[in-house]
Amino acid sequence: MVLTVEQRELMEKNRKKALEIRRKKKDAESKVPLDNNSHDQNSVNQLFVKKIVSESMEGQSKCCMKQNDRKRSEVRSQLDEGDERKATMEDTCEVLEDFEIDAPLTVSKKEAMQVYCLPKGTLAICAHTEKENPHYKSWSAMKLYDRTEVRKRARERFGGLDGLVDERNKRQNRALSRALDDTKDLFKM
Secondary structure (H helix, E strand, C coil): CCCCHHHHHHHHHHHHHHHHHHHHHHHHHHCCCCCCCCCCHHHHHHHHHHHHHHHHCCCCCHHHHHHHHHHHHHHHHHHHHCCCCCCCHHHHCCCCCHHHCCCCCEEEHHHHHHHCCCCHHHHHCCCEEEECCCCCCCCCCEEEEEHHHHHHHHHHHHCCHHHHHHHHHHHHHHHHHHHHHHHCCCCCC
């Protein structure tokens, strides 16, 4: 699969736009005002969420707005309910990929290995829940991993979102070239 010049230009334009959004979020993170009256971590997080969402909503598409609304509601619920995984400033400015916007909170072992490029050894140390296999009841139980933990470990391993995307593309290109090599003599007479 070869990309056209227009496709590459569009990808580069979108990458630059994403980097600009990320830079704005980091700037907003550093500018969060701390009240002298309020040293409570929840109030600092709530201030941060309001500031990030208000700045990041300017000039974004409806898809990105949906993503921000979803992220904001998740962070608020974590702040209000006192969930064991407290919302931190890193959670609020985490950038999701397109396929992650409406994705479930858990990820299967196969998807974690293919999409997030994590080896079995890394998945072995991740927390997981086991659920009965819905397709074949007699098979062993499925292991479902927390998507945020898997995403975090993958980005740490490959140096952020760009590194993970590059690794995923490299693996797809390697598989494509292997398939092309296997089938290059298929139609020769």
